[in-house]
Amino acid sequence: MFPLRRNRRLRTSPAVRSLVQQTLISPNDFIVPLFVVEGNGIKEEIASMPDYYRYSLDLLKKEVQLLWDMGLKSVLLFVKVPDHLKDNKGTEAINKDGLMQRAIKTVKDVAPGMYVMTDVALDPFSSFGHDGIVENNKILNDATCEVLAQMSISHAQAGADMLAPSDMMDGRILYIREALEEEGFTDTGIMSYSAKYASAFYGPFRDALDSAPGFGDKKTYQMDPANRNEAIKETLMDIDEGADIVMVKPGLCYLDIVRDIKNEVDVPVSVYQVSGEYSMLKAAAEKGWLNHDAVMMEQTIAIKRAGADLIASYFAKDVVKLIS
Ligand code: PBG
Numbered sequence: 001m002f003p004l005r006r007n008r009r010l011r012t013s014p015a016v017r018s019l020v021q022q023t024l025i026s027p028n029d030f031i032v033p034l035f036v037v038e039g040n041g042i043k044e045e046i047a048s049m050p051d052y053y054r055y056s057l058d059l060l061k062k063e064v065q066l067l068w069d070m071g072l073k074s075v076l077l078f079v080k081v082p083d084h085l086k087d088n089k090g091t092e093a094i095n096k097d098g099l100m101q102r103a104i105k106t107v108k109d110v111a112p113g114m115y116v117m118t119d120v121a122l123d124p125f126s127s128f129g130h131d132g133i134v135e136n137n138k139i140l141n142d143a144t145c146e147v148l149a150q151m152s153i154s155h156a157q158a159g160a161d162m163l164a165p166s167d168m169m170d171g172r173i174l175y176i177r178e179a180l181e182e183e184g185f186t187d188t189g190i191m192s193y194s195a196k197y198a199s200a201f202y203g204p205f206r207d208a209l210d211s212a213p214g215f216g217d218k219k220t221y222q223m224d225p226a227n228r229n230e231a232i233k234e235t236l237m238d239i240d241e242g243a244d245i246v247m248v249k250p251g252l253c254y255l256d257i258v259r260d261i262k263n264e265v266d267v268p269v270s271v272y273q274v275s276g277e278y279s280m281l282k283a284a285a286e287k288g289w290l291n292h293d294a295v296m297m298e299q300t301i302a303i304k305r306a307g308a309d310l311i312a313s314y315f316a317k318d319v320v321k322l323i324s
Contacts, residue, residue, distance in 0.1 A: 023305045025297070025323060027071035030316035031117060031270065035208050036060055036103045037080045048204035049275060050282045052314055054080055057102060061110045068111040070320050076117045076164060076312055077103050080209045081124050089133055090125035093151045101158040108159045117191060118155045120148055120176070121167040129206075129213040131167035131221060139220055145172045149179035152188075156180060162189035162244070168196050168221040168234075177242030191270060192243035195231035195257055198222035201250045201276030208275065231257045232264055239267055245310065250274040252299060255306035262307025270310035271303050278314040293322055 010020050035046070035054040042056035055063055067075065079099040085092040092098055100118060107116050121131045122144065128134045132144035144167065152163045163180075165172050173192050180188050198219045206212040223230055235246045246265060248258045249272035262269050281299070285292035296315050303311055313319070 023301050025300055025304060025319060027316075027320045027324075028073070029300075029304060029308075029311050030072055030320070031074045031076050031310055031312040032067055032072050032316045033076045033078060033312055033314060034060065034063065034103075035078050035080060036099060038082065038099055046204065046208040048207045048279055049314065050279070050286065052208075052278070054208065057099075057106045060103065060106055064107050064110045064114060067317070068114055070317065070324070072316055072320060073113065074115040074117060074310075075107060076119065077107070078119050078209060079103060079124060083127075083210075086125055086127040088127055090122035090147055090151070093122065093125040093147070094154045096154065096157070098154075101154060104155060104158040104160050115161050116159065117162045117164050118160045120151050120155065120163045120165040122147065123167075123211045123213075124209045126211075128215065129211050131218065132169055137215065139169075141169050142171070144169050145175040148172050149175040152176045153179055153183050153185070156183070156185040156188045160188065162191050164191045164193065164247075166193040166196065166249075168193065168218075168223070171241070173238045173241035173243050189244040190242060191245040191247060192238040193249055193272070194235040194238040194243060194246040195248045195254075195261065196222050197225045197250065197254065199225065199250050199253075199274070199276070201253070201274045203276055204279045205275035225253070228257065228260065232260060235261050235265060239265060243267065245270055247272055247312075248308075250277060251303050251308075251311070252277055255302065258303070258306040258308060268309040269307055270312060271306075271308040272312040273299070273303060273315065275314065293318070297322065 010016055037054045037056055039056040040058055043053050043059045046052050104116055107114055123129055123131045130139055132139035245268045247270045248254050251271045251273035258271055281295055284290040300319055
């Protein structure tokens with residue numbers, strides 16, 4: 001007797017392996033997160049994110065041009081706000097001439113075709129480092145949604161193509177969608193961080209923006225990593241409220257959730273491979289314990305195989321360099 005099915009036949013050469021390969025990665029898969037700071041001539045490395053930087057607007061231009069030339073067509077903007085501009089209501093977030101608003105215009109000036117997404121949440125602007133307005137140590141839901149809607153309009157006016165609310169307040173997608181429609185921004189989209197977990201993997205990001213919560217944690221709004229059902233519930237609600245794209249965050253530890261959601265919804269699913277996931281691999285690679293490029297590709301493919309249509313990733317440039 002011989003094995004009737006020899007699965008190894010389709011693995012015998014690089015050519016046949018590439019013919020049967022199911023998951024392919026291209027520059028079209030990526031959203032590139034970018035950190036922006038006030039100033040001139042600044043490109044500063046984030047201590048806990050080796051080889052990832054904060055840019056002042058002049059150097060942001062060069063970076064955006066580089067991304068565009070590499071075929072990367074979408075960025076997700078975050079700003080680092082100095083302490084003296086932070087308050088409980090995130091007033092600076094709706095400043096017409098705020099850093100975010102200028103960053104949006106800068107990207108569009110350099111690469112008009114670049115699809116510009118913006119993070120919509122109060123934490124980088126909040127004196128408490130929380131994603132909402134604080135009262136008696138509690139995060140107010142509806143009052144926060146009002147500010148998020150104003151912030152969204154402000155980003156749309158500056159030229160943002162898509163808003164990415166990352167706060168996890170209830171009902172914020174509807175608040176934002178309604179405000180956009182009223183102001184005539186019918187083509188401005190919403191990518192909702194719909195299944196966002198209260199994760200310790202956000203640590204390096206909070207270093208990057210100096211946005212760690214000043215008291216407590218984010219467990220009254222971000223989801224419990226132990227839970228599956230509410231990921232589906234949150235996501236379906238966001239779609240009903242008008243989300244064009246939904247997101248699961250973080251990535252690797254939550255790929256079961258990605259697949260569940262992919263099977264459930266008819267809108268594109270994005271995955272945020274977050275800062276801690278990036279830093280973990282960089283650190284292991286620095287120590288010589290993991291092969292950086294091989295593990296990076298394996299992770300990226302795993303995220304896409306799980307069901308991601310889009311990946312927000314700090315590895316975007318590294319991956320595209322490797323595959324081109
Ligand atoms: C802010 C926000 C966070 C991230 C994206 N938007 C941090 C947080 O919720 O504390 C995390 C991204 C990352 O870790 O790469 N609302």
